[in-house]
Amino acid sequence: MRPILILSEVRFKKDGLKEKELQKENGSSVELKLIDSPVDRKKIEQILKDKPLGTMLILYTGGAARKRIRRAANSAGFSHEDVRIGKMDTGTYCIFCSQCHRINRTASLEKSIICISCGQHLEPSNHYSSFQDAYLGYPIL
Amino acid sequence: MGYYGIFKITGRLDVREVIQVSRLNGFPFPFTKDQYTYSNNSVPLDPAKTITVTADYKNELELKRKLLQKHHHRCFRSLPLSMESQWEIMLLLFNELASCNPESFTFQKKGDECLFQNHLLEEEEAFVFRDVSTIALEPLDLVGRHVQEDLILMGDRHNGLFLEAGQLCFPSNWSLAFVQGMEFKSIHNPVPGIQNDGFIDKVERFISKIRPGTVWERKNWSITVTNMLDTPLETYSVWGKHRQEVTCENAGDLIHLRVEVQRLFRLPMNHDVLFTIHTYLLQLNDLIQQESWFKSFYQNIKTLPEEIAEYKGISTYRTELIRFLENHMEKERRGQ
Ligand SMILES: [Zn+2]
Numbered sequence: 001m002r003p004i005l006i007l008s009e010v011r012f013k014k015d016g017l018k019e020k021e022l023q024k025e026n027g028s029s030v031e032l033k034l035i036d037s038p039v040d041r042k043k044i045e046q047i048l049k050d051k052p053l054g055t056m057l058i059l060y061t062g063g064a065a066r067k068r069i070r071r072a073a074n075s076a077g078f079s080h081e082d083v084r085i086g087k088m089d090t091g092t093y094c095i096f097c098s099q100c101h102r103i104n105r106t107a108s109l110e111k112s113i114i115c116i117s118c119g120q121h122l123e124p125s126n127h128y129s130s131f132q133d134a135y136l137g138y139p140i141l
Numbered sequence: 142m143g144y145y146g147i148f149k150i151t152g153r154l155d156v157r158e159v160i161q162v163s164r165l166n167g168f169p170f171p172f173t174k175d176q177y178t179y180s181n182n183s184v185p186l187d188p189a190k191t192i193t194v195t196a197d198y199k200n201e202l203e204l205k206r207k208l209l210q211k212h213h214h215r216c217f218r219s220l221p222l223s224m225e226s227q228w229e230i231m232l233l234l235f236n237e238l239a240s241c242n243p244e245s246f247t248f249q250k251k252g253d254e255c256l257f258q259n260h261l262l263e264e265e266e267a268f269v270f271r272d273v274s275t276i277a278l279e280p281l282d283l284v285g286r287h288v289q290e291d292l293i294l295m296g297d298r299h300n301g302l303f304l305e306a307g308q309l310c311f312p313s314n315w316s317l318a319f320v321q322g323m324e325f326k327s328i329h330n331p332v333p334g335i336q337n338d339g340f341i342d343k344v345e346r347f348i349s350k351i352r353p354g355t356v357w358e359r360k361n362w363s364i365t366v367t368n369m370l371d372t373p374l375e376t377y378s379v380w381g382k383h384r385q386e387v388t389c390e391n392a393g394d395l396i397h398l399r400v401e402v403q404r405l406f407r408l409p410m411n412h413d414v415l416f417t418i419h420t421y422l423l424q425l426n427d428l429i430q431q432e433s434w435f436k437s438f439y440q441n442i443k444t445l446p447e448e449i450a451e452y453k454g455i456s457t458y459r460t461e462l463i464r465f466l467e468n469h470m471e472k473e474r475r476g477q
Pocket of ligand 1: 097098099100101102115116117118119120
């Protein structure tokens with residue numbers, strides 16, 4: 001079992017805590033660190049500096065913070081797949097347009113949407129990519 | 142009556158028939174039982190070959206390169222950490238092409254200096270192993286332009302398998318752009334009735350136990366209502382609509398049995414997994430000429446559970462397809 005470090009912005013604290021409980025139940029050694037927004041890259045590097053090799057990062061943050069943390073993590077020796085995005089209850093979902101790859105935002109996975117980039121009518125699915133942080137939208141013909 | 146029967150009666154073969162015979166001969170017919178079953182029916186291959194060169198080589202390579210040229214972002218994706226394994230795959234495939242088809246390809250390596258010659262396409266690739274400045278494309282993207290297979294690289298990390306690079310020109314209704322970087326387990330759409338009993342976990346455990354240097358093969362079938370090899374999710378609105386057009390009269394022309402020969406190979410140097418997909422299409426009109434294939438195909442379609450038919454996209458025209466097959470059976474019975 002690899003050690004897990006959860007980095008959570010204060011506004012996503014609830015989701016971060018839930019993740020921590022879940023990972024604990026799975027038997028992982030897990031640590032949760034709350035971070036301030038906007039995220040300070042130096043501080044993140046400080047946090048990551050002495051983490052053991054093979055540590056997995058799970059992020060509960062917005063998009064801007066995520067980018068900064070990824071960069072800091074990469075320079076601290078973490079590879080791309082060492083960094084995962086947690087599932088957040090943000091009230092909005094991202095839908096990956098399967099026709100043009102644009103990521104659209106929506107309030108519900110139940111309703112179909114029109115892609116803002118290519119105009120395709122899309123049906124959100126429950127197929128989720130933690131890499132894209134988005135659900136796949138299938139075309140409706 | 143099969144094509145051999147025609148050959149005997151007419152005593153000569155025109156060009157179209159020759160092509161048909163070789164296509165039927167080389168076609169990897171996927172059904173072994175007269176009833177639908179879903180399983181991870183992988184078998185080990187000896188010799189451990191990851192690719193196959195067929196009579197369609199030139200046509201398919203031309204199509205592949207056109208797609209890469211026009212839709213590169215859709216057909217090739219890679220993460221930076223995949224580079225080492227990409228190099229290993231390039232060397233492996235150039236080697237295999239040359240050693241299995243010496244009349245068509247040659248490969249020489251002196252130290253790190255490499256020269257691959259493709260005599261079928263009259264091309265050569267000269268490069269220095271692991272020196273990116275000597276190649277114009279990423280290694281996987283380069284070697285993929287000399288094989289018919291789609292190539293997927295799965296990085297084997299301590300916590301699972303991840304799709305880290307891929308050259309995918311002939312997908313069956315999926316998107317490389319969406320699944321890149323994803324864990325193997327979550328790449329697949331849930332197959333009805335299969336996710337529940339831990340099937341995907343079993344497959345992942347199976348893959349993670351594959352030993353270096355060995356190749357496992359399985360066949361995966363589906364049906365397309367087009368003769369196109371390139372049916373990515375990205376162009377579903379173009380080819381998906383043909384599903385509505387099938388009638389019991391035109392089914393023989395429109396419907397194609399699509400078989401993916403999928404092979405898994407553990408890279409000896411980097412321990413990642415190479416997944417190759419060779420896609421074959423056979424028009425229904427050709428398939429029904431082979432009596433045993435026709436019977437087996439009919440039984441499988443007939444016994445396909447509704448949710449699997451839905452999953453494979455067959456539901457829309459299943460009734461028309463079955464009627465077409467039964468009409469054919471009736472004609473054969475009357476000796477027409
Ligand atoms: Zn779109």
